[in-house]
Amino acid sequence: MKFGIVTFPGSNCDYDAYQAVTDILGEEATYLWHKDHDLQGSDVIILPGGFSYGDYLRAGAIARFSPIMREVAAHAKAGGPVLGICNGFQIACEAGLLPGALMRNSHLQFVSAEVRVRIENSDTMFTNLYDRGEILRIPVAHGDGRYVAPPDVLEELEAEGRVVFRYVDANGNITAYANPNGSERNIAGIISEGGNVLGLMPHPERACSPLLGSSDGVRLFESILARVAA
Amino acid sequence: MAKFRIAVHITPRKGLLDPQGNAVRDALHTLGFTAVKGVHVGRYIIVETDAYDALTAEDTVTEMCAKLLANPVTEDFEIESAVPA
Numbered sequence: 645m646k647f648g649i650v651t652f653p654g655s656n657c658d659y660d661a662y663q664a665v666t667d668i669l670g671e672e673a674t675y676l677w678h679k680d681h682d683l684q685g686s687d688v689i690i691l692p693g694g695f696s697y698g699d700y701l702r703a704g705a706i707a708r709f710s711p712i713m714r715e716v717a718a719h720a721k722a723g724g725p726v727l728g729i730c731n732g733f734q735i736a737c738e739a740g741l742l743p744g745a746l747m748r749n750s751h752l753q754f755v756s757a758e759v760r761v762r763i764e765n766s767d768t769m770f771t772n773l774y775d776r777g778e779i780l781r782i783p784v785a786h787g788d789g790r791y792v793a794p795p796d797v798l799e800e801l802e803a804e805g806r807v808v809f810r811y812v813d814a815n816g817n818i819t820a821y822a823n824p825n826g827s828e829r830n831i832a833g834i835i836s837e838g839g840n841v842l843g844l845m846p847h848p849e850r851a852c853s854p855l856l857g858s859s860d861g862v863r864l865f866e867s868i869l870a871r872v873a874a
Numbered sequence: 875m876a877k878f879r880i881a882v883h884i885t886p887r888k889g890l891l892d893p894q895g896n897a898v899r900d901a902l903h904t905l906g907f908t909a910v911k912g913v914h915v916g917r918y919i920i921v922e923t924d925a926y927d928a929l930t931a932e933d934t935v936t937e938m939c940a941k942l943l944a945n946p947v948t949e950d951f952e953i954e955s956a957v958p959a
Binding site: 654701702705709737738740741744745747749750752790793794826851 | 891892893894897899942943945947948
């Protein structure tokens with residue numbers, strides 16, 4: 645399976661994603677320059693973390709108009725998997741691939757820390773190798789990670805099981821203290837209506853080896869492999 | 875075609891948490907401006923554009939706001955009248 649990792653000016657987790665796919669997963673990966681018009685036959689697209697276009701205007705607002713995003717949107721529309729991590733989540737929201745938006749952290753500080761997220765839905769192409777209710781340790785690193793959406797959209801996401809990850813404490817409880825950015829309902833990651841676009845603020849690609857402190861992110865990539873290859 | 879200059883005010887959507895505005899409000903309170911009830915921090919954008927007339931320029935900038943300058947989920951925008959640049 646081939647993973648296409650989009651590099652925007654300012655992306656900084658594209659190498660991490662590449663390493664996770666090639667070294668840990670043992671699959672093929674290629675970088676896709678933001679000015680390209682071709683996904684080079686990629687089966688899965690990763691929009692990596694970073695600060696595309698310096699977060700000018702709003703995080704993800706300009707990246708959304710990069711030429712490659714037209715192809716990414718077409719790929720998503722056709723049911724192709726798209727994984728938006730951190731800045732990639734922000735870009736996916738700005739591009740309308742996912743509902744809602746990511747705003748400045750409620751405490752106004754950049755947060756770089758390992759957090760706990762709970763698997764809220766294990767019946768997705770990104771989480772099928774996890775158990776529902778399982779708690780993962782995954783790092784976050786962002787200044788604009790507060791997920792917001794209109795109340796009716798939040799209700800729809802909840803009703804359809806599209807809240808995939810939520811920030812929780814060590815006991816699995818949804819608390820304000822466990823919420824690193826003030827996201828509504830402790831939402832850390834959501835999935836599109838079609839189930840093929842996942843956006844999340846935590847960095848699974850940085851939790852793929854005991855050397856990095858956690859391997860809890862590995863199964864996210866393995867889940868894609870299991871589902872897409874099937 | 876003529877040159878116009880249009881100012882756009884973009885503010886956080888009312889009712890949404892505005893941590894920046896709250897931080898500035900609290901700082902003003904600390905400085906003794908205790909009468910301050912609320913502060914909202916947004917962006918001020920000036921667009922210089924060619925257009926057939928002022929109304930067309932304003933319509934075009936409104937479209938720019940909806941498509942890029944403001945996020946319809948989290949922000950409100952107001953545009954000022956176009957002035958000849």
